[in-house]
Amino acid sequence: MTVSYANRGEAFETLIIRSNITYDVKGWAQVEKTDPAIRITQERGNKIIGYKKAKGFVDFFGISNGRALAFEAKTTKNRTSFPLQNIKAHQMEILKKWRDQGAHSFFLIQFQKHFEVYLLTIDQASQWWTHSLAGGRKSIPYEWFRFNCDIVKPNRGVLLDYLACLKLP
Numbered sequence: 001m002t003v004s005y006a007n008r009g010e011a012f013e014t015l016i017i018r019s020n021i022t023y024d025v026k027g028w029a030q031v032e033k034t035d036p037a038i039r040i041t042q043e044r045g046n047k048i049i050g051y052k053k054a055k056g057f058v059d060f061f062g063i064s065n066g067r068a069l070a071f072e073a074k075t076t077k078n079r080t081s082f083p084l085q086n087i088k089a090h091q092m093e094i095l096k097k098w099r100d101q102g103a104h105s106f107f108l109i110q111f112q113k114h115f116e117v118y119l120l121t122i123d124q125a126s127q128w129w130t131h132s133l134a135g136g137r138k139s140i141p142y143e144w145f146r147f148n149c150d151i152v153k154p155n156r157g158v159l160l161d162y163l164a165c166l167k168l169p
Contacts, residue, residue, distance in 0.1 A: 009075040012108075012110045013073055016033075016160060019160045019161065020032070022158045026158075026169075029062055029163060029168070029169075031062030031063075032060065033060055034057045034059060034061065058098075059072045064166075064168045067103065067168075069103060069104045070094065072087070072091050073107075074108070074109050074110070075112055081142055082109050082111070084132050084139055084140065087107070087129065092125065092126065095107075095125075096126065099122045105121070106125075106166075109145065111142060114142070116151060117153075117160055118145045118149040119149055119150045119151075119152055119165040120140075120149050124148065
């Protein structure tokens with residue numbers, strides 16, 4: 001079965017959603033998945049035809065231990081690096097604004113071929129982003145993640161315990 005570009009991160013997002021449900025049940029966090037605003041142009045039986053109204057928000061937002069969380073979930077099949085083109089400018093801006101207001105802002109980056117997920121803070125991402133806009137490297141090496149980011153693993157009964165990487169409950 002071929003997985004389209006549109007839903008290639010669906011399984012990853014499902015793991016995050018299940019982790020968020022566990023966080024909620026344990027009382028550690030309330031984190032929600034956002035859906036893009038859609039303008040419906042036609043309805044044909046059980047099919048809806050439409051388009052995204054705006055660039056949208058980030059994938060997930062919520063609160064833990066009295067502090068806001070905002071993050072994007074990204075996945076790559078690339079073994080050696082994470083392409084920065086997978087991040088959109090408006091996502092960087094939103095996450096920076098949330099960080100500036102005191103939120104934990106970050107990316108969860110899944111390397112599918114390595115079966116690994118890393119937590120990339122907005123500050124780390126911003127350095128790579130700025131460098132790439134100035135003509136530098138257009139991707140973050142996999143090895144850099146291994147030595148500079150926390151790996152997100154199953155822990156404390158949570159499938160992807162990203163809160164442990166943030167030192168939250």
